[in-house]
Amino acid sequence: MPVYEYTALDGSGKSVNGIIDADSPVAARHRLRGSGIFPVEVTETSARPRDLRSAPVSISALFKRIKPGEVSVATRQLSILLGAGVPLVGSLEGLISQITNPSFKKVMAQIKESVNEGNSLAYTLSSHRRIFSNVYVNMVRAGEASGSLDVVLERLADLGENEQALRGRFKAALAYPVFMFFIGTLVLFFLIAFVVPNITQIFKEMHQTLPLPTVVLINVSNFLKSFWWLILLATGGAIVILKQLKNTPRGRYVWDELKLRIPVLGPINNKIALGRFGRTLGSLLQAGVPLISALQIVRNIVNNVMIADVIDNAMEEIQAGKSLASPLAQSRWFPSIVIQMISVGEQSGELEKMLGKIADTYDRDVESQIMAMTSMLEPVMILIMGLIVGFIVVSILLPIFEMNQMIR
Numbered sequence: 295m296p297v298y299e300y301t302a303l304d305g306s307g308k309s310v311n312g313i314i315d316a317d318s319p320v321a322a323r324h325r326l327r328g329s330g331i332f333p334v335e336v337t338e339t340s341a342r343p344r345d346l347r348s349a350p351v352s353i354s355a356l357f358k359r360i361k362p363g364e365v366s367v368a369t370r371q372l373s374i375l376l377g378a379g380v381p382l383v384g385s386l387e388g389l390i391s392q393i394t395n396p397s398f399k400k401v402m403a404q405i406k407e408s409v410n411e412g413n414s415l416a417y418t419l420s421s422h423r424r425i426f427s428n429v430y431v432n433m434v435r436a437g438e439a440s441g442s443l444d445v446v447l448e449r450l451a452d453l454g455e456n457e458q459a460l461r462g463r464f465k466a467a468l469a470y471p472v473f474m475f476f477i478g479t480l481v482l483f484f485l486i487a488f489v490v491p492n493i494t495q496i497f498k499e500m501h502q503t504l505p506l507p508t509v510v511l512i513n514v515s516n517f518l519k520s521f522w523w524l525i526l527l528a529t530g531g532a533i534v535i536l537k538q539l540k541n542t543p544r545g546r547y548v549w550d551e552l553k554l555r556i557p558v559l560g561p562i563n564n565k566i567a568l569g570r571f572g573r574t575l576g577s578l579l580q581a582g583v584p585l586i587s588a589l590q591i592v593r594n595i596v597n598n599v600m601i602a603d604v605i606d607n608a609m610e611e612i613q614a615g616k617s618l619a620s621p622l623a624q625s626r627w628f629p630s631i632v633i634q635m636i637s638v639g640e641q642s643g644e645l646e647k648m649l650g651k652i653a654d655t656y657d658r659d660v661e662s663q664i665m666a667m668t669s670m671l672e673p674v675m676i677l678i679m680g681l682i683v684g685f686i687v688v689s690i691l692l693p694i695f696e697m698n699q700m701i702r
Contacts (some may be wrong), residue, residue, distance in 0.1 A: 300333050430450060449577045
């Protein structure tokens with residue numbers, strides 16, 4: 295059944311917008327009049343889900359994008375409706391009436407119509423990869439196969455809310471240091487490129503030998519003033535080249551290895567991957583997904599090729615009859631405490647709970663380490679900026695002191 299976007303007038307003459315499904319534009323207008331509103335314009339939008347990756351990006355879409363938080367809220371509402379015994383199509387219809395984002399409402403209407411035509415929910419969601427991740431789609435597919443879709447959706451909502459809460463705390467902690475960095479950089483650039491030349495011009499006109507710090511400051515100032523565009527161009531080119539290299543298999547491998555081995559940040563990246571591994575694998579197993587299938591999903595969301603290779607090796611070993619802990623123990627990226635907890639979980643039959651504890655432990659550890667790093671960023675940035683400003687002041691004062699001595 296086609297889906298139509300409409301602009302109409304309500305009983306008080308106020309303009310309203312929305313979407314409606316009907317067999318034809320005439321039927322859509324009849325339904326709207328029957329509900330007490332008078333259609334002004336009715337246009338059809340595709341009822342079948344289309345891959346958003348191929349959709350053109352407009353300026354309005356940037357301001358009406360679908361946020362992960364909205365997806366989590368909709369997922370929980372759908373879980374509640376299904377848990378209350380409402381059929382899937384009816385649950386989707388009830389969910390659509392609660393959504394305020396026009397873009398999201400349109401997508402959910404397309405999903406509802408596709409499900410109403412006989413397609414599975416997982417198949418329909420897979421056509422909207424920008425909104426619903428591979429983990430989301432595969433967990434929904436497992437929920438449909440096991441008959442526990444409401445439970446799976448509830449766990450997906452929990453995962454999404456936890457991830458958003460953690461990301462929100464990180465952004466809040468980094469907001470001030472990042473703001474301070476950009477403002478400080480702009481101030482220093484303006485000072486060196488435009489203020490310092492006016493002062494140092496006096497020293498040049500005196501035709502006397504200048505101290506080394508002053509010469510360095512003048513050269514840096516002249517370079518920034520003349521070639522600031524070259525710095526921006528080189529920075530942008532370097533970013534583009536690095537992104538292109540990351541898209542190659544070899545470049546991705548080197549980048550992921552660097553992320554795990556780099557001092558300070560390497561252990562944090564490793565813990566983030568382990569937390570994601572434990573949280574997702576535990577949720578998939580609780581949803582009734584077989585271990586091999588769950589590992590195939592998890593390897594795609596750890597966001598690191600090296601750890602994904604370890605998971606691939608683990609799947610081969612498990613198919614050969616070994617436990618999960620045994621192949622993971624051969625990798626340096628899985629600490630002994632993780633191996634012990636997985637081993638205990640396999641022996642006790644509570645692997646899902648142990649994986650959840652691993653995720654909780656590493657999530658808390660990562661959060662505390664990042665908070666500590668961000669608290670150290672502020673004094674370090676102040677120190678660096680103070681040193682740069684001090685160098686500028688000393689470079690300007692040294693020639694003045696020398697002139698003062700010559701006058702005496």
